[in-house]
Amino acid sequence: MDLLQQLRRKIRSSVFAALIVENLLLIAAWYCLMEFTDLSLPDIAAISLGLSLVCVLFITYVTTGWLIQPLKVFWDAIQRLSDGSRDAAVPAAKDLHLGRELIVTLTAQIYQLAGVASRTAAEERRQGADPAQSFIAQNLPLPLILLDASETIIFANPAAARYVGLSSEEMKGKNVYMVLDMSFPSEDTFDGWLKTAKAKNATAVSSWERVRLNVRDNHPARFFDLAAYYNRGNPDKVETILTLFDHTKQYSQEDQAVSFIALTVHELRTPLTLLRGYIEVFEEELGGSISPELQDFMLKMRAQAEQLMAFVNNILNVARVDDDQLELRLEEADWPTILKAAVQSLSLQAKVRGIELRCRIATDLPTVGVDRLSIQEVINNLVDNAIKYSGDSKTINIDAHLTKDGLVETTVQDFGLGIGTAIMPNLFSKFYRDHRNRAQVGGTGLGLYLSKAIVTAHGGNVWVRSREGQGSTFGFTLVPYAQLAEEKRQNGSQEITRAAHGWIKNHSLYRR
Amino acid sequence: MSDDPSLAPPAGRSVLCIEDEHFIGELYDRALTKNGYKVTVITDGVKGLAAAETNQYDIILLDLMLPNLTGIEILRRLRDPHRSAPIRAKIIITTNLEQREDVRADIEKQADGYLVKAEFTPHELVDFLNTVR
Numbered sequence: 001m002d003l004l005q006q007l008r009r010k011i012r013s014s015v016f017a018a019l020i021v022e023n024l025l026l027i028a029a030w031y032c033l034m035e036f037t038d039l040s041l042p043d044i045a046a047i048s049l050g051l052s053l054v055c056v057l058f059i060t061y062v063t064t065g066w067l068i069q070p071l072k073v074f075w076d077a078i079q080r081l082s083d084g085s086r087d088a089a090v091p092a093a094k095d096l097h098l099g100r101e102l103i104v105t106l107t108a109q110i111y112q113l114a115g116v117a118s119r120t121a122a123e124e125r126r127q128g129a130d131p132a133q134s135f136i137a138q139n140l141p142l143p144l145i146l147l148d149a150s151e152t153i154i155f156a157n158p159a160a161a162r163y164v165g166l167s168s169e170e171m172k173g174k175n176v177y178m179v180l181d182m183s184f185p186s187e188d189t190f191d192g193w194l195k196t197a198k199a200k201n202a203t204a205v206s207s208w209e210r211v212r213l214n215v216r217d218n219h220p221a222r223f224f225d226l227a228a229y230y231n232r233g234n235p236d237k238v239e240t241i242l243t244l245f246d247h248t249k250q251y252s253q254e255d256q257a258v259s260f261i262a263l264t265v266h267e268l269r270t271p272l273t274l275l276r277g278y279i280e281v282f283e284e285e286l287g288g289s290i291s292p293e294l295q296d297f298m299l300k301m302r303a304q305a306e307q308l309m310a311f312v313n314n315i316l317n318v319a320r321v322d323d324d325q326l327e328l329r330l331e332e333a334d335w336p337t338i339l340k341a342a343v344q345s346l347s348l349q350a351k352v353r354g355i356e357l358r359c360r361i362a363t364d365l366p367t368v369g370v371d372r373l374s375i376q377e378v379i380n381n382l383v384d385n386a387i388k389y390s391g392d393s394k395t396i397n398i399d400a401h402l403t404k405d406g407l408v409e410t411t412v413q414d415f416g417l418g419i420g421t422a423i424m425p426n427l428f429s430k431f432y433r434d435h436r437n438r439a440q441v442g443g444t445g446l447g448l449y450l451s452k453a454i455v456t457a458h459g460g461n462v463w464v465r466s467r468e469g470q471g472s473t474f475g476f477t478l479v480p481y482a483q484l485a486e487e488k489r490q491n492g493s494q495e496i497t498r499a500a501h502g503w504i505k506n507h508s509l510y511r512r
Numbered sequence: 513m514s515d516d517p518s519l520a521p522p523a524g525r526s527v528l529c530i531e532d533e534h535f536i537g538e539l540y541d542r543a544l545t546k547n548g549y550k551v552t553v554i555t556d557g558v559k560g561l562a563a564a565e566t567n568q569y570d571i572i573l574l575d576l577m578l579p580n581l582t583g584i585e586i587l588r589r590l591r592d593p594h595r596s597a598p599i600r601a602k603i604i605i606t607t608n609l610e611q612r613e614d615v616r617a618d619i620e621k622q623a624d625g626y627l628v629k630a631e632f633t634p635h636e637l638v639d640f641l642n643t644v645r
Contacts, residue, residue, distance in 0.1 A: 262610040266577070269608035269630035270533055277539040280633045309630055316610055327613060 007099035014098075015063060022055040069096055070103040077107050081114040147240040151176050151194070154237065163222075163244060165215075176242070181214040182226075194230060194240065203231040210251050223251030261319045268312050275305050300352045307349060310380055317377065318446045321453045328371035328457050332481040335368045335408055336361045339400055342379040350387055355394050357383065362401040368408050369484035374454045381447035382412040382474045390416035393471065407460070407477040415471035419464070427464060428452040451476070459484070525570040526550045527641070530560030530586065531606065532578050536629065540573065543634030544641070557581030564590055569601040571641060574623070576607040583607070584619065591622045602644050606637075 029051050033044045073096070096103055137144065143160035145153055156164075156171040164171065164179055171179055182190060190208065197204035206228055213222040225245040232239055279302050290298070320326035343359050350357050386396045393415035400410045419427065428448045448462075455462045459479045466472035527549045531537040537553040544551045552569075554560040557578035564572055564586070572590075576583035583605065590599045604625035611619065620626045625644060632640065 265610050266608050269628070270536070273608060273629040274533075274535050274539070276630070276633050277536070277543075280635055281539070281542070284635075312630065 003099070003102035003105060007102050010098060011063075011067070014066075015059075018059045018063070022052065022059060025055060026052050066098045070099060070106075073103050073107055074110065077110050081111070143242075143244040143246075145171070145176065145180075145242040145244075146238045147176055147242070148237045149232075149239050151240070153179060160244070163213075163246065180242075183212040183214060184208060185210045185212075190226060190228060190242075193228070197230040198232075201232060203229075205229050210247075222246065222248045224248070261315060265312055265316055268308075272305060272309055272312065276302070276309075279305060296352075299348065303349045303352045306345075307384070310377075310384065313377065314381070314446050314450055317374070317454075318450050321450060326374070326453070326457075328374050328454070330369040330371055330458065330484055332367050332485075333370050333372060335365050335370075335400060335410075335478070338370065338372060338375065339379065339398070339410065342376045343383065343398055346380065346383045346387075349384070350396065353387060353390070355387055355390055355396060357396050357398060359398045360400075364402060365400060365408055366402075366406075366480040366482060368478045369481040370458060370478060371454075375458065375478075378451045378454050378476060379410070379412075381451045382476075385447060385474070386412050386414035386416070386472075389418075389472065390414045392416075403477065407479060409475055409477045411473050411475040413471065413473040418468040418470050419466040419472055420468050424464065424466070428462065448474075524548065524550055526568075527552070527571045527573060528560070528563055528567070528569040528601070529553045529573040530557070530564075530578065530583070531555065531573065531575045533575070539634045540637065543638050547638045547642075549638075549641070555579075557583070557586060561586045561589060564599060564601065565597075571644060572599075572601045572603045573606045574603055576605065576609050576619075587619065587622050604641070604644065 026048055030044065030048050033039055033047060037044075039047075137155070137157045140157055141159055143163040144155075144157040145160050146155040148154050153171050153174055153176055156168045158168060161168045161171060166179065177191070184190070188208065190211075193204070193206050208226045211224055211226045213224060215221055224247055227243045227245070229241040230239060279298065283298055283302070286294075286298075288295075317326055339361060340359065343357055347357055383396065383398065390396065395415060397413040398410070399413070400408065403409045428451075452462045455476045455478075460477040462474070462476045464472060464474050525548070527544055529537055529540050529544075529551060531540065531553060532555045534555060537555065541551045541553050549571075552563065552567075554563055557580040559580075560574075560578065561581055574583045574586060578586070587603060587605070589595075590601075590603060602624040603622075604627065605619060605623045606627055606629050608629045616626065625640070627637070627640065
């Protein structure tokens with residue numbers, strides 16, 4: 001308070017001094033006017049009064065300026081602090097005429113208080129946020145992963161560590177795709193989305209359902225929903241946030257369906273093994289000793305058993321296709337050999353229905369890259385369909401040739417019922433069957449669905465041409481082995497494997 | 513039956529068939545015996561393992577779904593590298609069970625053959641065994 005007292009005294013003495021000076025000036029002016037001019041007394045009085053007025057005005061002007069100056073300094077200081085510029089310099093006080101020391105001290109004090117306040121606020125924020133943040137991160141019952149610009153994990157909470165089977169520290173610093181080996185049910189993948197978000201440089205949020213986490217060491221795959229947030233320029237270099245919602249129990253029901261199917265297949269196969277065994281014994285033991293009619297029945301029985309076996313394999317493979325388990329290994333093969341063998345194995349089924357399979361294979365075919373068992377099933381299914389839908393016609397043409405594009409094309413043509421245009425688009429859907437023929441023709445509607453999946457995985461195409469009442473032609477193409485070998489060479493891979501499925505791999509998986 | 517002499521069975525090769533489905537065992541026994549094999553059929557896992565460990569067989573046909581001890585466990589014990597007396601028999605898995613591909617690959621590694629019973633008639637099985645050396 002000493003400084004304030006000083007200021008008060010200073011102002012008081014200044015004003016007092018100013019008044020004395022003013023009065024002295026007035027007296028001097030009065031004296032000069034009396035002595036050196038011949039002005040009358042009233043004139044001198046008027047002039048003196050005017051002079052005194054000017055002096056008072058001048059003194060008032062100056063002192064007011066001096067008194068207002070400190071207020072301006074305070075004003076500036078507060079203004080600057082309120083802008084948030086904590087590091088702004090204390091306003092200059094050198095122009096101050098009155099109480100410079102006091103004003104400087106007071107201003108400094110204002111700055112000090114503001115600094116304390118801002119520090120306190122920051123501290124409060126920190127103290128308030130930190131425990132909550134770490135509490136959430138540690139105890140959030142959902143896996144939470146933060147990524148930086150290079151998609152490296154900079155934080156993973158304990159739930160994420162538990163889910164992935166690594167420790168939080170082990171996850172840190174690793175590329176997210178190395179830690180999370182994900183497959184998505186459609187083309188809409190996480191890495192695709194992230195790339196787009198980064199290109200747009202915008203905040204983005206997205207979520208995915210039924211994401212599969214591929215786990216090593218034969219552990220069953222896990223399924224989860226994924227939610228992600230992306231934004232550039234967050235504090236601490238965080239660009240992407242991932243949260244996982246586990247749904248393994250719900251989504252892996254198809255896995256359980258597979259084991260149900262596996263069980264069903266086992267129960268079907270055992271009696272089938274026995275039937276085929278007994279039929280063989282009968283054929284062997286009775287041979288030519290039974291009537292031609294009984295021999296014919298025996299043949300039909302064997303054909304039926306073989307058809308049932310093919311059906312069992314179809315069920316299994318459809319389950320595999322649906323579950324991403326059907327993996328094909330493409331190997332170089334002579335197509336005529338495979339085609340002839342497959343047709344040969346179907347001849348019994350055709351024969352018992354009085355149908356002739358006519359096989360015409362071009363001689364200039366290059367070798368193809370195929371998975372033998374799977375591609376045999378395609379031939380099986382197409383020929384089996386042709387037999388089923390042949391009606392009264394007794395011929396099926398099987399033809400293999402080279403297309404203009406250098407692909408090996410195989411066609412199966414029947415002259416039976418044909419297919420109505422209305423149902424053509426659904427032909428390759430699962431469980432789809434021609435309603436009109438349900439009563440006459442047996443089948444499950446799995447064959448074409450499976451054939452399409454297998455041919456597509458081979459890199460080929462399936463097509464159909466048909467006219468109602470005149471029969472149908474189904475065709476599929478295969479890629480020459482040379483073309484696949486080139487692909488294999490470029491990828492530097494040991495073997496060519498393809499998955500017949502609807503799952504799309506997260507493409508960045510093997511990116512380093 | 514093939515007439516190819518290379519597929520003819522060496523006289524009196526012994527086969528242990530561990531198969532719980534009695535009728536299948538019967539059919540295999542019939543076809544193999546007719547073709548010169550000496551066949552023993554056992555329908556229980558524990559007894560099957562005991563037989564495989566006490567007698568020397570040329571071939572063991574091993575089902576996977578077995579009572580008391582699974583085929584996978586029997587395979588594991590017969591192929592255990594720490595066994596004092598190694599089993600020299602060729603082990604052929606015969607099953608109708610559909611395995612996941614990785615599981616199947618694992619079993620195939622330890623065995624000398626793997627076949628799905630429904631895909632082989634008894635004679636086709638004999639033809640296959642004739643190629644096993």
